Amino acid sequence: MRIALLGASRGLGYEVAKLSLNFNELLLSSRKLEPLQTLVEDKKNTELYSCDFSLNSAVLDLVKKIKQFQPHRIWYFAGGGPFGNFGEKNWQDHQWAWQVSFLTPALLLHSFLKENFLECEQIVFVGSSVAEDQADPKAASYCSAKHALKGLISTVNLESNNKDIRLFSPSYMDTKLLPPNAYPRQQGKKILSPTLVADVFWNWALNSDGEKHFRYS
Numbered sequence: 268m269r270i271a272l273l274g275a276s277r278g279l280g281y282e283v284a285k286l287s288l289n290f291n292e293l294l295l296s297s298r299k300l301e302p303l304q305t306l307v308e309d310k311k312n313t314e315l316y317s318c319d320f321s322l323n324s325a326v327l328d329l330v331k332k333i334k335q336f337q338p339h340r341i342w343y344f345a346g347g348g349p350f351g352n353f354g355e356k357n358w359q360d361h362q363w364a365w366q367v368s369f370l371t372p373a374l375l376l377h378s379f380l381k382e383n384f385l386e387c388e389q390i391v392f393v394g395s396s397v398a399e400d401q402a403d404p405k406a407a408s409y410c411s412a413k414h415a416l417k418g419l420i421s422t423v424n425l426e427s428n429n430k431d432i433r434l435f436s437p438s439y440m441d442t443k444l445l446p447p448n449a450y451p452r453q454q455g456k457k458i459l460s461p462t463l464v465a466d467v468f469w470n471w472a473l474n475s476d477g478e479k480h481f482r483y484s
């Protein structure tokens with residue numbers, strides 16, 4: 268099976284890449300490729316592709332690259348945004364959050380629906396069980412992007428229910444996305460291991476009966 272993993276150089280995407288490596292042909296993409304070079308070493312069935320998902324022109328090239336690779340599955344992990352009060356952060360940082368966490372996934376979903384990725388059976392995005400459903404102070408652009416992603420996927424699923432379009436929404440995970448001073452760490456909230464979450468993701472994504480929207484906390 269060919270799988271495109273987008274946002275695979277650290278965090279949840281990296282853990283899923285580790286699980287996928289021995290069984291599949293992979294296209295692994297993120298901005299930085301160094302961690303992936305070490306991971307894949309001389310594996311012949313793996314391609315690495317550097318792309319900045321916040322840049323529209325780079326994402327259009329990524330779409331071309333995915334078309335050539337012809338994956339059976341596309342899994343998009345990237346997301347993020349600035350931490351702080353909305354009005355105090357730079358506009359460019361909010362734009363970055365919306366692009367990486369919503370507009371780029373939306374473009375990939377549109378390409379999937381237009382059948383640009385010929386053999387592709389499944390597309391999966393990562394939401395957030397917290398930020399997509401409730402207010403998330405100091406993360407307004409991230410939170411609004413995750414709300415939008417959930418709205419988009421649930422709506423498109425009603426329009427085209429014969430397609431395997433999914434949203435995986437974990438709770439807090441112990442990755443670089445959650446800085447040392449992040450609110451859930453300070454409050455002593457439960458923080459999941461990304462290795463454990465990757466196992467759950469893997470079993471759910473490969474299960475043809477998996478729920479279209481799966482929350483894990």
Ligand SMILES: NC(=O)c1ccc[n+]([C@@H]2O[C@H](COP(=O)([O-])OP(=O)(O)OC[C@H]3O[C@@H](n4cnc5c(N)ncnc54)[C@H](OP(=O)(O)O)[C@@H]3O)[C@@H](O)[C@H]2O)c1
Nearest residue numbers: 274276277278279297298299319320345346439440442444
């Ligand atoms: N951590 C949490 O507490 C938490 C909770 C709920 C949901 N989530 C969601 O789970 C997903 C994975 O989160 P994570 O914690 O694993 O994140 P992470 O550790 O920050 O990793 C993000 C991955 O996406 C890539 N990426 C980020 N921006 C990119 C860009 N502009 N262009 C290309 N690649 C980019 C990063 O690689 P490079 O930097 O090398 O490009 C990295 O591989 C995200 O959608 C996040 O919103 C996270």
